[in-house]
Amino acid sequence: MTALKLENVNKSFGSVHVLKDINLTVEDGxxxxxxxxxxxxxxxxxxxxxxxxxxxxxxxxxxxDVVNAVPPAKRGIAMVFQSYALYPHLTVKxxxxxxxxxxxxxxxxxxxRVSKAAKMLDLEKYIDRxxxxxxxxxxxxxxxxxxxxxxxxxxxxxxxxSNLDASxxxxxxIEIAExxxxxxxxxxxxxxxxxxxxxxxxxxVVLRDGRIEQVGSPMELYNNPANRFVAGFLGxxxxxxxERSVLGLPEGETIGIRPEHLALSDKGQIAGKxxxxxxxxxxxxxxxxxxxxxTLTVRVFGQDPTEVGAKVQxxxxxxxxxxxxxxxxRIFDKAA
Amino acid sequence: xxxxRSATRTTIAAHAVLITYTLIALFPVFVIVxxxxxxxxxxxxxxxxxxxEETFSLIGYExxxxxxxxxxxxxxxxxxxxxxxxxxxxxxxxxxxxLAEYRFKGNRLMGLYLALGIMIPIRxxxxxxxxxxxxxxxxxxxxxxxxxxxxxxxxxxxxxxSEFMKxxxxxxxxxxxxxxxxxxxxxxxxxxxxxxxxxxxVAVFNMIPIWNDLWFPLILAPAEEVKTLTLGSQVFIGQFVxxxxxxxxxLSMAILPVMVLYVIFSRQLIRGITSGAVK
Ligand SMILES: Nc1ncnc2c1ncn2[C@@H]1O[C@H](COP(=O)(O)OP(=O)(O)OP(=O)(O)O)[C@@H](O)[C@H]1O
Ligand SMILES: [Mg+2]
Numbered sequence: 001m002t003a004l005k006l007e008n009v010n011k012s013f014g015s016v017h018v019l020k021d022i023n024l025t026v027e028d029g030x031x032x033x034x035x036x037x038x039x040x041x042x043x044x045x046x047x048x049x050x051x052x053x054x055x056x057x058x059x060x061x062x063x064x065d066v067v068n069a070v071p072p073a074k075r076g077i078a079m080v081f082q083s084y085a086l087y088p089h090l091t092v093k094x095x096x097x098x099x100x101x102x103x104x105x106x107x108x109x110x111x112x113r114v115s116k117a118a119k120m121l122d123l124e125k126y127i128d129r130x131x132x133x134x135x136x137x138x139x140x141x142x143x144x145x146x147x148x149x150x151x152x153x154x155x156x157x158x159x160x161x162s163n164l165d166a167s168x169x170x171x172x173x174i175e176i177a178e179x180x181x182x183x184x185x186x187x188x189x190x191x192x193x194x195x196x197x198x199x200x201x202x203x204x205v206v207l208r209d210g211r212i213e214q215v216g217s218p219m220e221l222y223n224n225p226a227n228r229f230v231a232g233f234l235g236x237x238x239x240x241x242x243e244r245s246v247l248g249l250p251e252g253e254t255i256g257i258r259p260e261h262l263a264l265s266d267k268g269q270i271a272g273k274x275x276x277x278x279x280x281x282x283x284x285x286x287x288x289x290x291x292x293x294x295t296l297t298v299r300v301f302g303q304d305p306t307e308v309g310a311k312v313q314x315x316x317x318x319x320x321x322x323x324x325x326x327x328x329x330r331i332f333d334k335a336a
Numbered sequence: 337x338x339x340x341r342s343a344t345r346t347t348i349a350a351h352a353v354l355i356t357y358t359l360i361a362l363f364p365v366f367v368i369v370x371x372x373x374x375x376x377x378x379x380x381x382x383x384x385x386x387x388x389e390e391t392f393s394l395i396g397y398e399x400x401x402x403x404x405x406x407x408x409x410x411x412x413x414x415x416x417x418x419x420x421x422x423x424x425x426x427x428x429x430x431x432x433x434x435l436a437e438y439r440f441k442g443n444r445l446m447g448l449y450l451a452l453g454i455m456i457p458i459r460x461x462x463x464x465x466x467x468x469x470x471x472x473x474x475x476x477x478x479x480x481x482x483x484x485x486x487x488x489x490x491x492x493x494x495x496x497x498s499e500f501m502k503x504x505x506x507x508x509x510x511x512x513x514x515x516x517x518x519x520x521x522x523x524x525x526x527x528x529x530x531x532x533x534x535x536x537x538v539a540v541f542n543m544i545p546i547w548n549d550l551w552f553p554l555i556l557a558p559a560e561e562v563k564t565l566t567l568g569s570q571v572f573i574g575q576f577v578x579x580x581x582x583x584x585x586x587l588s589m590a591i592l593p594v595m596v597l598y599v600i601f602s603r604q605l606i607r608g609i610t611s612g613a614v615k
Contacts, residue, residue: 052510073516085507089529102516146515 001064003028003154003186004049009058011041011048011210018044020210022058026154026188026203031180033197034190035233036207042190045207046156049188051075063153073102078147079156082163084139086131086146092118093127096146103150110149117145120179137168144179155187161196173199194234198222206230228328231256237285239322240296245270252326259285259299261320264306268315272296274308288312365591372396372584379580396581399572400589403582405560409568414593416478416564417546420485421539427486428493428538429501429531433523435494436501437509447498453491458484459551469556476559484552489542500534501527536601543601547594565590 004026011019018041026032034042047053049060051072060067067075078099086095093114100110118124121141131139140160147155160176161169177200180187191197197204198218206213206221206229214226218234225231231239239256246255246269262270264286272290284304289295298314306312323331370386371379378391385391400406435447458465465484466475474480504527512522528535553567569590572582 047510050510050514052513072510072514077514079511079514081507081511083505083507085505085511087508087511087526089525098517099515146511 001028002026002061003030003063004188005059005061006049007059007061009045009048009060010056011044011053012056018210019048019055022210022212024205024212024215026186028186029184030186031200031202032186032188032205033201033203034188034205034207035192035194035197036213037233038192040207041210042192042207043158044210046079046158046188046190049154050077050079050156073099076153077156078150078152078154079158080140080143080147080160082159084131084136084143084163086139086142088131091128091130092123092134092142092145095131095142096149099146099150113149113151114145117148120148120182121145121175136164137172140164140172141175144176148179148183153186155185157187157189159190159192161191162193176200194236198234204234206233225322225330227330228254228256228324231322231324231330237297237299241324242270242290242294242296244292245272245290245294245296253331254324254328256322256324257296257316257320259297260301262296262298262314262316264298264300264304265313265315268313270296270314270316272312272314274306274310274312277304277306277308279303286312288314368584369588369591372581372588374581376581379584393581396579396583396585397589399579399582400585403571405563405568406586408561409563409565410589410593412478412562413547413565413590416481416485417543417597419478419482420489420546421542423482423486424489424493424542425535425539428490429497429528429535430523431490431494432497432501433527436498436504447494450494451491453487454495458488462551462555466555474556476557476562478557478562480556481552481562481564484556485542485546485549489538489546492541493538496538497531497534500531504530532604536604539601540598543594543597547590 002025004024006022006024009019009022010017022045034045036042044053048055049062051067051070055068062075062077087098090098096114096117097110100113115124115127118127121144123138123141123145126134126138126142131142134142140163143160157176161172164172173196176189180200189196189200201218203215204218204221205215208229214221214230216224221230221234225234228241232241235258237259239258240262241254241256243249243254249255270290272288274286275289275295276287278285278287281303283302284300284306286298286300286304286306287295288298296314300306325331367383371383373387373393373396374385374391375393375395378385378387378393382391387393431450435443435450469475469480474483508526508530509522512526517525548566549564550566550570553564557563558567565586569583569586572579572586
């Protein structure tokens with residue numbers, strides 16, 4: 001069964017067309033991530049799925065039922081917000097149980113589900129505290145717990161980790177991945193952090209300007225981007241795009257080479273000068289300005305002694321390069 | 337070290353300014369209260385002196401209380417003020433929520449229309465209001481006063497509260513919707529507690545003018561059984577003779593209930609500010 005199906009969904013705010021003809025299927029138990037730059041419509045799409053905004057046209061189907069006219073509480077979804085959005089006047093227990101109470105579940109069921117979720121999220125000690133007495137990470141776990149207890153058909157996460165600091169973000173990311181494994185629930189996760197997208201997703205949906213650019217597994221998108229936007233969006237540091245520095249490239253075409261596919265060599269295809277060095281310990285990023293005046297990033301594994309100002313030659317395997325035409329679409333038959 | 341010292345100096349300076357201001361503001365009140373405990377001659381001979389054994393007198397309070405209807409006036413003022421404030425806060429907050437939360441045609445225009453009353457003093461419409469009250473038979477009722485004060489307070493209340501409500505996190509309201517709370521519950525349980533400081537501000541701003549108003553009670557409800565305190569106290573102020581003892585005592589007593597209300601609202605104000613909200 002499909003957890004979610006969107007068919008020709010459009011959304012306009014007045015004259016602003018925010019979502020343009022979105023078609024998407026999310027299978028049962030799938031972890032789907034929406035990525036895209038700020039303002040591309042990720043949150044709006046999530047809110048349309050949740051029922052917090054009505055779609056201007058198109059159908060939204062959750063678990064086999066068309067839900068266009070169903071209020072958010074009856075769609076079988078639960079949502080976790082970026083700002084946690086905990087009820088300030090309720091305790092952790094009250095926050096997690098409110099949805100069930102509104103559904104009219106008996107108290108025994110509520111207590112059981114809340115304590116199960118609290119145990120899963122390591123929140124048992126804080127069960128009687130109010131949100132203002134919790135740390136940011138704990139609040140976000142309460143927000144996740146509030147979603148879990150409702151046992152929804154579909155979980156929606158809107159940038160749940162962006163208010164947490166780096167180390168907490170990694171831990172919570174792992175917790176969410178584990179949660180997905182234990183619950184084997186369908187989840188949709190919005191982020192603009194491509195590491196979260198790559199590590200969590202079964203399926204990534206790349207959005208730009210309210211349109212879906214490409215859908216696929218993280219490795220599919222990484223190895224086989226459909227256009228320059230997707231190629232540049234996934235992977236860190238991001239792909240280098242060159243127009244002039246490589247000989248023999250037709251006018252208007254762009255070559256894309258990932259930083260890890262470039263190597264320092266005595267006799268490479270590209271010549272340039274190092275302008276900046278970032279030593280991360282595990283690997284070293286070199287910023288190089290080519291003789292043709294373009295800037296690119298080279299990722300060298302391990303610790304590299306190259307200094308700023310050094311003249312370097314860069315080599316790459318043409319099989320690893322991507323070619324894009326003037327319309328920024330990928331040229332597929334060009335490689336090798 | 338230097339920084340600490342200059343910080344203390346700023347604190348002292350700030351407190352000095354605040355204390356001076358407080359003294360100036362409280363001085364008239366202080367004079368009224370001490371003189372209300374003195375006999376008539378002492379009031380005029382030594383207006384700033386504290387009451388002593390010789391000059392102490394409760395004659396003013398006795399006159400006021402013997403006047404009999406004083407408690408009724410008191411009660412009338414209290415009813416008018418409390419009911420008007422309740423209505424202003426309730427309807428003002430509801431209108432503000434609708435304007436801040438929902439997208440509908442004419443939202444902007446509606447907001448502007450509701451705010452227009454801030455700029456137009458309601459007293460300009462006194463004659464029309466009186467005519468309306470006469471034809472609806474509301475003259476000489478507390479209802480007339482309550483309606484007028486509610487109308488007078490609403491524009492500013494809607495304006496201030498809708499600005500504050502726009503600041504309440506959308507995520508919180510949406511979380512409530514996903515949990516199945518009705519719009520009423522979202523309004524009363526989630527939004528209102530978060531705008532409590534603004535509600536308290538609106539309440540304080542409206543309370544004093546309503547309590548002190550002489551104009552509308554005089555015009556709309558001058559009958560004995562619906563007189564408010566301010567209007568009632570006027571009997572002691574005559575064209576030729578004024579019973580200063582009684583006037584000062586009545587004023588002193590009139591301060592009390594406003595002070596009680598103020599303490600209640602300001603506590604709400606502080607609690608609202610300190611309750612950690614969304615993040
Ligand atoms: N209520 C609204 N009225 C008008 N325009 C809106 C409204 N909500 C969103 N938009 C517009 O829709 C576009 C998409 O907004 P959305 O919040 O979905 O972006 P996003 O992809 O979630 O961005 P971010 O990563 O910054 O959260 C933006 O250009 C925004 O200005
Ligand atoms: Mg967003």
